[in-house]
Amino acid sequence: MALLDQRVVLVTGGSTGIGRATARILASEGATVIIADVQDDEGANTVAAITQSGGHAEYLHVDVGDFAAVEAAVATLVERHGALHGAFNNAGIEGPTAKILDLAPAEWERVIRVNLTGVYHCMKAEIAQMVKQDGGGSIVSTASAAGLIGIPGAAGYNSAKHGVVGLTKTVALEYAARNIRVNAVCPGFIETPMLGRVTEASAKIREQMIGATPMKRVAQPEEIGDAVAWLLSARSSYVTGVALPVDGGWVAQ
């Protein structure tokens, strides 16, 4: 039996990057995967890749910053598949690279809306459904190594990711007795379109990232996906409230 057989799992930000790689791994482990994203063409590509490999996936256009849209997505997937067993709240944006004096209030709000409020919206809708089902559940959100340590030049992003860690611990405690497990992964530098955008200004930025990482390389998105698959599965049945670094040793320094 595969790790996630007969599980219905929502993956936000599953059109590209970490979300896409994770959706593919979850489907290969037997899950029915519902991808929620705003990049419709890339979402369709991810669904096609999963279908071609014999897995089951569907795409829904959802802006995680819009609570009504998130609630509607959960209602739709429950209508189609009967239940929600797991979720990977992964949608995110990088925001600008700027010290606080150059960080405009509108930019701060944009990154908090997607990266923190979006995770709150998802957890709220997912937990409401899991409580209704009364069969437990597993939720994993994408924080970041930037959710565990300060990094100059990204106050909005880092604050949002620290917020995801705080939200994860708090909600884990609130629903532990209902067997709804709530954890976060904290990636270091991962080869995705986001990393490409952050490093495109200069090759030096990428070299600095690799230099700062004890394992001296960036990771492939599947290396996050494998950790997420484990956290979503019964193999991690006593793990809740954890913010797991998957970062080549970066935050251990």
Ligand SMILES: NC(=O)c1ccc[n+]([C@@H]2O[C@H](COP(=O)([O-])OP(=O)(O)OC[C@H]3O[C@@H](n4cnc5c(N)ncnc54)[C@H](O)[C@@H]3O)[C@@H](O)[C@H]2O)c1
């Ligand atoms: N790449 C890294 O090095 C790295 C490191 C630490 C954390 N992360 C986090 O990992 C997650 C995935 O990032 P990635 O690197 O795969 O980047 P990515 O840009 O490839 O993927 C992000 C996905 O989120 C989607 N998205 C953005 N805004 C959305 C919204 N409002 N509603 C729904 N979907 C939305 C995008 O369309 C995209 O498909 C993010 O939360 C990011 O902050 C990435």
